[in-house]
Amino acid sequence: MLTFTVRRLLYGIVLLFVIVTLAYLLLYAAAGNVGRTILGPTATQATVALKNQQLGLNSPLISRYFSWLGHALTGNFGSSWFTNQPVTTAIITRLQVTLILVLGAVIVSAVASAALGVWAALRGGWVDRVIQVFSVLGFAIPGFLIALFLVRIFALGLHWFKPTGYVPITYYFGGWIRTVTLPIIALSIALVAGIAQQVRSSVIDSLRQDWVRTLRSRGISERSVLFKHVLRNAGGPALSVLALSFVGLLGGAVIIEQIFGIPGLGQIAVLATSQGDVPLVMGLVVAIGVIVIVVNLVVDLLQGFLNPKARIS
Amino acid sequence: MSEAAVSSGALAPDISSDIRAARSHLARRFLKNTLGIAALAVLVLIVLAAIFAPLLTSYDPNAVSVLNILQGPGAGHLLGTDGAGRDVWARLLFGARFTLAGALLATVVAAVIGITSGLVAGYYGKWFESVSSWVTTLLMALPGIVVLLAARAVLGPSLWSVMIIFGVLLAPAFYRLVYAAVSGVRNELFVDAARVSGVSDFRIIARHILTVVRAPIILQASIVFGIAIAVQVGLDFLGFGDQTIPTWGNILNDGFTNLYRDPQLVIWPGLAIVITGVALTLFANALRDELEHSARPSRRRRAAVATAAAEPVPPVSNTIVHDEPDTATEAPLLHIEGLAVGYPQPDGSVTRVVDNVSLNIGRGEVHGLIGESGSGKTQTAWSVLRLLPSGGEVLEGSIQFDGEDLSKVPSAKMQDIRGGRIAYIPQEPMSNLDPSFTIGSQLTEPMRIKLGVSKAEARARALKLLGQVGIPNPERTFASYPHELSGGMAQRVLIAGAVSCEPDLVIADEPTTALDVTIQAEILDLLRDLQQELGVTILIVTHNFGVVADLCDQVSVMQKGRIVETGPARSLFANPQHPYTRSLFDAILDESPARGPYAEVLPR
Numbered sequence: 001m002l003t004f005t006v007r008r009l010l011y012g013i014v015l016l017f018v019i020v021t022l023a024y025l026l027l028y029a030a031a032g033n034v035g036r037t038i039l040g041p042t043a044t045q046a047t048v049a050l051k052n053q054q055l056g057l058n059s060p061l062i063s064r065y066f067s068w069l070g071h072a073l074t075g076n077f078g079s080s081w082f083t084n085q086p087v088t089t090a091i092i093t094r095l096q097v098t099l100i101l102v103l104g105a106v107i108v109s110a111v112a113s114a115a116l117g118v119w120a121a122l123r124g125g126w127v128d129r130v131i132q133v134f135s136v137l138g139f140a141i142p143g144f145l146i147a148l149f150l151v152r153i154f155a156l157g158l159h160w161f162k163p164t165g166y167v168p169i170t171y172y173f174g175g176w177i178r179t180v181t182l183p184i185i186a187l188s189i190a191l192v193a194g195i196a197q198q199v200r201s202s203v204i205d206s207l208r209q210d211w212v213r214t215l216r217s218r219g220i221s222e223r224s225v226l227f228k229h230v231l232r233n234a235g236g237p238a239l240s241v242l243a244l245s246f247v248g249l250l251g252g253a254v255i256i257e258q259i260f261g262i263p264g265l266g267q268i269a270v271l272a273t274s275q276g277d278v279p280l281v282m283g284l285v286v287a288i289g290v291i292v293i294v295v296n297l298v299v300d301l302l303q304g305f306l307n308p309k310a311r312i313s
Numbered sequence: 314m315s316e317a318a319v320s321s322g323a324l325a326p327d328i329s330s331d332i333r334a335a336r337s338h339l340a341r342r343f344l345k346n347t348l349g350i351a352a353l354a355v356l357v358l359i360v361l362a363a364i365f366a367p368l369l370t371s372y373d374p375n376a377v378s379v380l381n382i383l384q385g386p387g388a389g390h391l392l393g394t395d396g397a398g399r400d401v402w403a404r405l406l407f408g409a410r411f412t413l414a415g416a417l418l419a420t421v422v423a424a425v426i427g428i429t430s431g432l433v434a435g436y437y438g439k440w441f442e443s444v445s446s447w448v449t450t451l452l453m454a455l456p457g458i459v460v461l462l463a464a465r466a467v468l469g470p471s472l473w474s475v476m477i478i479f480g481v482l483l484a485p486a487f488y489r490l491v492y493a494a495v496s497g498v499r500n501e502l503f504v505d506a507a508r509v510s511g512v513s514d515f516r517i518i519a520r521h522i523l524t525v526v527r528a529p530i531i532l533q534a535s536i537v538f539g540i541a542i543a544v545q546v547g548l549d550f551l552g553f554g555d556q557t558i559p560t561w562g563n564i565l566n567d568g569f570t571n572l573y574r575d576p577q578l579v580i581w582p583g584l585a586i587v588i589t590g591v592a593l594t595l596f597a598n599a600l601r602d603e604l605e606h607s608a609r610p611s612r613r614r615r616a617a618v619a620t621a622a623a624e625p626v627p628p629v630s631n632t633i634v635h636d637e638p639d640t641a642t643e644a645p646l647l648h649i650e651g652l653a654v655g656y657p658q659p660d661g662s663v664t665r666v667v668d669n670v671s672l673n674i675g676r677g678e679v680h681g682l683i684g685e686s687g688s689g690k691t692q693t694a695w696s697v698l699r700l701l702p703s704g705g706e707v708l709e710g711s712i713q714f715d716g717e718d719l720s721k722v723p724s725a726k727m728q729d730i731r732g733g734r735i736a737y738i739p740q741e742p743m744s745n746l747d748p749s750f751t752i753g754s755q756l757t758e759p760m761r762i763k764l765g766v767s768k769a770e771a772r773a774r775a776l777k778l779l780g781q782v783g784i785p786n787p788e789r790t791f792a793s794y795p796h797e798l799s800g801g802m803a804q805r806v807l808i809a810g811a812v813s814c815e816p817d818l819v820i821a822d823e824p825t826t827a828l829d830v831t832i833q834a835e836i837l838d839l840l841r842d843l844q845q846e847l848g849v850t851i852l853i854v855t856h857n858f859g860v861v862a863d864l865c866d867q868v869s870v871m872q873k874g875r876i877v878e879t880g881p882a883r884s885l886f887a888n889p890q891h892p893y894t895r896s897l898f899d900a901i902l903d904e905s906p907a908r909g910p911y912a913e914v915l916p917r
Contacts, residue, residue, distance in 0.1 A: 136594050142543040142586065145586060213739070218814075244453075247456050248456070255547045269458075
């Protein structure tokens with residue numbers, strides 16, 4: 001198990017290295033005249049050249065890459081070209097916000113889809129049909145459209161939540177709830193739709209297994225059969241769906257953050273890419289890569305916990 | 314060469330026509346799926362509207378008119394005008410062109426890259442396989458939106474370039490599908506046969522492999538198409554797209570900026586997106602449903618038919634009862650009287666699988682219930698445990714267990730009886746242990762409930778039981794998971810589990826059928842030893858007279874849901890009277906002439 005974990009971790013690090021290298025080379029190759037981009041069309045030729053020299057852009061790409069990599073390994077990703085803010089600071093402050101949204105969405109959708117999936121599997125009939133319809137709609141309607149409806153109804157109409165903005169949890173809990181609830185729901189709905197379907201079919205499948213009859217024959221209560229045994233067996237496939245959706249969730253957060261005006265990674269991603277702020281973009285690539293690797297590792301460990309057969313391979 | 318070619322020629326059409334039959338079968342089934350057809354019709358309508366947009370409106374979607382800003386529906390403009398005075402209906406129609414064409418471009422790029430690389434990697438393997446699986450992992454670790462934003466920064470806001478890049482990012486969706494299918498068929502016999510007989514790789518792929526994955530590819534394409542629409546609309550809506558062309562995302566963006574002045578402007582593009590998305594999803598779902606149906610010709614349904622419906626109960630014939638000279642005077646432990654079990658069918662009728670079955674099992678007796686598959690013996694056993702498969706029910710009769718009618722006790726009470734007083738040993742050891750829990754946990758859970766013992770006590774008991782059933786290293790097995798055990802070991806564990814709570818009656822449903830012959834004998838020995846040690850009563854369901862001869866005091870022979878002959882094993886063996894019983898004996902003797910022990914019992 002330990003060697004398995006270490007191997008997955010090494011694999012992830014190599015993957016990250018490849019992504020970062022490709023991103024660096026592509027972004028700088030496409031960056032054009034950086035000094036001109038930063039200073040604008042009114043700057044003189046001389047100041048542009050000076051700016052480029054200050055940024056160290058005159059040395060060859062490869063040597064710049066290795067110098068960047070060396071600094072990056074010590075946690076120094078340089079500074080933004082436009083604000084001069086250190087990239088690490090800019091990302092870490094916003095990372096927290098995005099992680100709250102994404103993890104909130106993961107927790108909400110795990111709980112909601114388990115509940116809905118089990119309910120649909122057990123009750124069948126109209127409950128099942130309503131949940132199926134919900135799944136189709138949740139899957140088919142893009143998250144940002146749902147976000148628009150949510151804002152219209154619950155923020156502008158009922159005034160339960162804030163339509164835009166973000167209040168840190170440490171500052172005022174009530175305000176935090178009023179700002180994160182709608183974005184988390186908007187992010188979760190598509191996920192709930194997909195996972196609930198998976199939970200439903202896994203539960204139905206598990207309930208048909210021979211061992212369920214044998215457990216019942218031992219006098220195990222229906223509750224234990226369902227929530228201890230069946231749900232644990234149905235958990236593995238559902239977790240796989242959740243893991244596959246995670247990267248998409250990060251992408252979804254970019255759009256959702258724009259709509260709700262939330263200062264997260266998405267906002268910085270939009271800003272950095274539209275300005276062509278390469279150091280900031282590189283910082284983002286690393287941050288997202290690390291998140292994806294960590295999440296995959298956690299999923300592997302959870303999968304091993306849920307499914308003993310997965311532990312050996 | 315010619316012979317090989319001929320034989321392959323004979324072989325190849327055979328198989329492809331097989332597949333083609335399955336395919337046309339699939340298409341026919343899909344046509345019967347109303348929801349899927351309705352979804353497809355909606356999609357076709359949307360595409361037609363996009364293609365014939367110039368015929369459906371006379372307005373230019375980009376014609377700005379300052380005089381006509383934000384006019385309501387009607388008055389020359391079907392859906393009114395937007396914030397720049399442009400006709401909304403025209404923009405929606407032409408928007409469909411750009412939005413759908415963009416999504417189509419992404420889908421085609423993804424499909425071409427994914428399918429080609431999947432075919433090559435799956436069929437030829439080698440280095441290409443590892444490289445492409447690497448690239449796949451890499452692409453799947455990238456958040457699409459961020460890549461697209463970065464690409465836009467470099468390439469400028471072009472719908473087409475964004476969709477091409479998104480297509481590359483989505484290629485793994487096709488790659489994984491095709492790769493899995495191809496590496497699955499690569500070594501199938503018919504592909505080997507075709508290869509050996511000199512059919513070119515290209516023809517093999519086109520003929521034998523693509524046909525297998527065609528339908529899943531259509532399914533995947535409709536999903537990818539939907540995702541591409543969503544992402545493209547999302548980017549445009551946020552204002553990152555090419556603002557000079559009408560796309561649904563741009564229209565939505567315009568509507569959003571005018572949300573307070575004219576709320577209906579958001580509704581039209583929103584509706585177009587939702588309808589397209591829902592139609593695509595419903596189409597994909599319908600296709601997936603039909604695909605799953607035709608891929609697995611419903612093993613379960615067939616199994617259910619075999620056990621439940623195949624043997625309708627024939628008219629009454631009386632049970633032949635052998636005299637029991639030493640009939641016990643005490644009341645039997647289990648007394649089944651006139652039991653009938655049936656499965657109500659959708660058409661309102663009831664298929665009876667057990668009818669008018671009566672059984673008496675005395676304390677400490679080993680009773681064999683014998684009959685061929687589908688004779689209703691397992692159904693009888695399950696109705697004693699009240700664990701009939703869903704849909705099955707006891708129609709008539711009573712099941713008296715130690716003075717209580719099990720068919721009438723409340724389910725909470727039944728739960729106490731199960732495991733505590735009546736235990737069950739299943740037929741197939743490997744599928745009857747929960748794969749996610751250790752053997753120890755599965756053994757101790759019932760003991761802690763039934764006997765109310767502590768965790769440590771339950772563990773000690775479980776280890777002792779494992780030793781008793783002949784497991785060489787109880788500690789290790791206790792900590793193992795089911796997949797780490799052999800079939801014989803797993804059956805020993807299940808037997809240990811059955812006797813763990815000191816039951817009065819053990820119901821063993823063909824406990825040796827799924828095992829190797831040598832292990833069968835060991836398990837029978839174990840059952841006999843345990844029976845003598847614990848004095849437990851056993852009802853053993855079997856189709857094997859060897860098992861009966863080995864273990865049983867009493868035998869009941871079942872045929873087509875009825876008991877045709879019953880009595881002490883010795884007397885029934887000496888003098889089988891019912892023709893069915895005789896035919897069962899004959900079948901055994903034909904099958905294995907080397908079975909010694911019967912010779913004494915069966916003077917023939």
